[in-house]
Amino acid sequence: MLSAALVTPTGAIDDCWRRIGVTGDRTCPQLATHIHCRNCPVYARAAVALLDTLAADPGAGTGEYGIESAATNSADRLEGESCVIFRVGDEWLALPTAVLGEVTAPVPVHSLPHRRHAALIGVAAVRGALLTCISLALLFGESDSSTGADGQPDSQRAARFLILGQGRNAIALPVSEVTGVERVSSDGLLPLPATLARASARYTRALFEFNGHSVGLLDANLLRKALTRSLS
DSSP: OOOSOOBOTTSOBOOHHHHTSTTTTOOOTTHHHHSSGGGSHHHHHHHHHHHHHHHHOGGGHHHHTTOOOHHHHHHHHHHOEEEEEEEETTEEEEEEGGGEEEEEOOOOOBOOSSOSSTTEEEEEEETTEEEEEEOHHHHTTOOOOOBOTTSOBGGGOOSEEEEESSGGGOEEEEESEEEEEEEEOGGGOBOOOTTOOOTTGGGEEEEEEETTEEEEEEOHHHHHHHHHHHTO
């Protein structure tokens, strides 16, 4: 039988789906009933345990999200800050490379029966690890009324996943497009105009121009705090 002890004494979630489930050796007897691990109540309880762990330990995100140290920030100001540029809906945004664990291809997002926040769209198994998925568009306050040709909400349709942080505190952020990594000098950063009407404005610390687009450079610390609140 699958282990009911989803969270071990060390705080790690028992990812049985990787060992005996669909991404493991498939020896779990529950597969005959549930067909796929995502249909199993143990998987669902693991998702809830993951959310509880993240919500109860928001401070751990500072290191695991990779927020830069003062020394790193000083070096970035001298040589230009390395940023990943991406698109969410119609908005072009950027995050410091140091806060991202990786950029991956999208995987199916499985919704939760009781969403704690509109932006929390579900969980996904990324490289076998169960990660929470948060829609930046919904976090910024945009509606989820538009759908694609497949009938799926835009918040759950993505070309790439940005993995914010590493380890058990990582969060998957579905995005519409990733253009790559660029270095942005401090001279190229523009202050936010008072009339800026972008939904992401409250989380944006500066603007810069890239390939004819005005890109909002997100404040990683403000974004991390907002993501943590969405998990509470």
